[in-house]
Amino acid sequence: DAGVIQSPRHEVTEMGQEVTLRCKPISGHDYLFWYRQTMMRGLELLIYFNNNVPIDDSGMPEDRFSAKMPNASFSTLKIQPSEPRDSAVYFCASSHSQGAKDQPQHFGDGTRLSIL
Amino acid sequence: AQKVTQAQTEISVVEKEDVTLDCVYETRDTTYYLFWYKQPPSGELVFLIRRNSFDEQNEISGRYSWNFQKSTSSFNFTITASQVVDSAVYFCALSEGITGGGNKLTFGTGTQLKVEL
8 A cells, every 4th residue: 555655755945945845645544634744843833633624733834835625636725935944854654543442653754954 | 732752762772682662751632642653764764553541451562562550651662682773763743633543643752772782
């Protein structure tokens, strides 16, 4: 079975540019999560969706960040304009709600973002 | 608020040694879930195990074992006869159950395990 698929794996861009990260969750999973990992702050939850609807975006650092989930198989995280401090590894994860509540989140391989 | 503490920043062992990674958590929820994830040098996050707050039965899976003690709010992870391939960052995570299913995870800061020959 295919896992969570993220693209691109690596992104290097200049400050001020728009960055779009993409995620395809595992088929049948109705929860999708976006995380950011940095040395300073560790793994932080940015936003999560349930059935394509954003439920909690309290972790989104500022208005430059936005996320969408137009359908059950695709989500984007956009940064506009990007800044050097946005450099991090961004992970997408998905899980399903059927059955017990202890469903694990399955993570993609991450996107390593560098803003110059 | 939920909190996960992994006091060990880095552990180095020699291959074949046993190693225990500590995890202490704080939560006011009566129902909660604990997880361990592994992040090898390649960077991906791999799910290892989950436990719910009602299941204190410890588990052994091959060289891995887990010790969940609700009385001390600890969920420790032991690797027996460690191997070089076990070198990774290990994260403990606590979930806040979301109504209707799914979990919002709070991660610890991770423990870097280095297994040397």
